Amino acid sequence: MTTPILRPAVRWLRAIPGNDDTARGNGVALQLLMIMIGVTLPLIWPYRIAALTNPLTQADWLDLATDTMVVLAAWIGVARIRRGFVQGATRLFIAAMLLSLVTTYLERGLISSMLDQTYVVLSIVLGGLILGRQALWRLYGTVILLFSAAASVDVMRFAARGAEHPMMGAVNVLPLALSYLAITLVLDQCVSTLRGSIRSAEQRGIRLAETNRVLEAEIAAHQKSREQLIHAQKVEAVGRLAGGVAHDFNNILSVIEGYAEAREDSDDPAVLRSALYGVAAAARRGAAISRKLLSFGRRDVARVEVIDLKRNLRDVKHVLRQLFSHSTTLGVEVSEDARYIRFDPEQLELMILNIAANARDAMQPDGSFDIRVTPASGGRVRMAFRDNGHGMPESVRREVFEPFFTTKPAHSGSGLGLAVVHDLVRGCDGSIAVESQEGYGTTIFIELPAVTMPAGSDLLAGPLVHTLLVEDEDVLREMWRKRLEAEGHLVVEAGSAATALRLASELAHNLNLVITDLRLGDNEPASWVEDLRVSLPDVPLLVVSSHFPPSIYQAHAVGILHKPCSPDMLVAEAGRLLDSSRRGALHGEDVATAAHRT
Template structure:
């Protein structure tokens, strides 16, 4: 078992070494392993074969074998040089140098030994056509073919000069022509195969470029969508603040009246104790006004969403003054808290925006007053349900189906943008929740929102009950 593991590690290491070529072109990187194997065979096999021929073969050494041995061993040395170039990422240079040397040796072999003496090596010579076409270019393929045909012609002339009869001359010429046609067939097949591969590669690259451009456009659209979404949320906050303006003005007038009253009392004070009491009253009224102003300013502030973990029950309690500003005195607010704290993770101001938009819609649906109910209910597993109900005029089925669509509104022109519920749906969806609406004409409307609980916090503090309008 350990032997198999060692063999596997060695084999994977060898493959990784062959593939780890710093070539810039992807095709060269894919061709490099096969090319290196061929070159290493050219470098490693001829030397031991010639060594065996010289020292262990009983046949006498022929003079013609000496130049063949020199050429073969020279090719082995050159193959090592090409491997070094490939390891440096110069794959195309190594290929061109290799084919150049092969072409010179090929021409020398045919011109010196003749066509028939090299006929047994022609299957190997076909491989150089394939290498030129597959690994370099179409031009290299046809240049290599023409060079081989020229070598055939040179070898045939050598054989003809040695021939003694006309029949032998015709046979040699016919043999060379047949070999040239066979090599032509191989060259055409390689050329057509390479053309198909190049077309497929060009199509794949065009598709890849198109996908890259589409990805860039999509990323830009996502950024633009987030920008528009933040703008839309901000505009809804401003709209909600505008609806609160009347109630805020009433509160500020009341606070200013208190300030003026305490100031008048301070001016009429006869001693320091009365003066300090009047100033304390002025300070208290000013702090209340500052708190109201700061709450509205923070709520309407424009910026990216800042999720935080908070208890929805506590948040609804803190919103009590804002809801009182929104509703008239004829609307009663009722709150049904959960038995335990329900912590969610979302942007606090966006949560307040959801509540205020639902309250504003309920206020519009109850022009003569009524009841606005809020209920918090723990759900399993790890979710919380918020229900917002009113006793207003309700909606029919056609309106209910379109209520979350952007720019859909049943209000009169200029009295509603039709974006409030669309923004609510988007906010709830972004934080992993869902929203549904149940409504009957004449019987009111209930919006039910489900939100996932924050996994980090699950303490069981009880929510405070909501006060009720008089």
């Protein structure tokens, strides 16, 4: 988090003109490097001169001249970055460092110059990260030629002195060449991966932005041509599908952008790779939300289950951290006697993201957003979402849940985010209200029916979980088996439907859980759950697939997980299904009843 004292300096560093976000991000770090060199080198020389007992030698005057050249190049580079010429400043600075190296190495030779490799490393790293792969390899070749020329100077000096083995002057060329080759190869791979991922993300962003523009144009055309009755029909037809996609994909893009901004904090390849992993994880989360949004238009059945708000909000907080600015304060507090509700977990996350996105747009970057969960009267749970943004007047507050109502400029919002939240809450027998005052922030209150859990049911410790794992992809089955065994499962594997049915019959009295794909090649997906239920009528089933028939939502003690999914997601969903089964929260026909609620 940036302190108030440093914020002006940070804003100044980031105020680089241009439309290339990558170049502007590189410019921030490059400015810091050049300013540091431009300040420290002039301070070092007075100290060196004062410490020397003898007059400056020719080599000392040469060092002073080359350092002066590098300092001038650094300050000129800062000035060029302030005008938006990041690559030009990089080329000038690298050229100055290389010229300094050429002068020093030809004067002193390779052996006397090996102690300080700063300029060599900086030239290669800056060239690769900012100028690209071709520049990286050209710089590597230049450095090797420089080492060779400096080694030649050493060889000639040894020969002139009558040394018995003058070629010893070149003994360090090959080790240096191999060392810098390893560095160059690592940088080349990291730069290639990073630039490819950024290009893919930019292309996806362009396609999504174009989709948003098309959707917003359609919504605007409806607003101009329809009366209130037609407007209500549009809410049903467009608002639940097109509007939801347009609004919530902006939220997911914000999460991806938050991970991608890690590149501004460090040029370390490991940090950049970690940021790319975060982008990939956010993209998978976006795919899950997209799938759920599309299900609204297809009238898919909601997957209602008992949710532990304390655990759920802890997980959602990590997503919110990427949605907001790094300087935003996030707070989550859940009362122990208001932890459990019955809701669709994906819809709950979608609802929170919509509320948080509206709060983010109303706040300063260093604002605060708090979620508080407390018990309410009538056996309900109250969730309060508060921000300290600019608030809203009464005229806006009264219409905030109306579909297509927005105070944002044209092409900046669809006005459907809070309308979707309103529909989700009312569809689960809940209530929603908003309190706001201009200049004092906004609080959204949501009340939902509470679920009372038996005492001591939070953690259900027990012996090994006997699990039947059914998957026809060998590599995937092996990976899941190892992950499950690490979490305390005793796993029996099956690679086909026939094997799975045989094992289910033989182990019916020992199994605690079945994890199965829906499509196994030799089975009938539409009736696969019923086939397993013949031998395992009461054992919880976790079905993992990319497509599910509607009947599966009505099956007893069945959980679903969409592919693709990570081993962590598999373990988490299996634990949630086991918890629900052991607690006895949903039994028999109660599951089918809950699955029909929306």
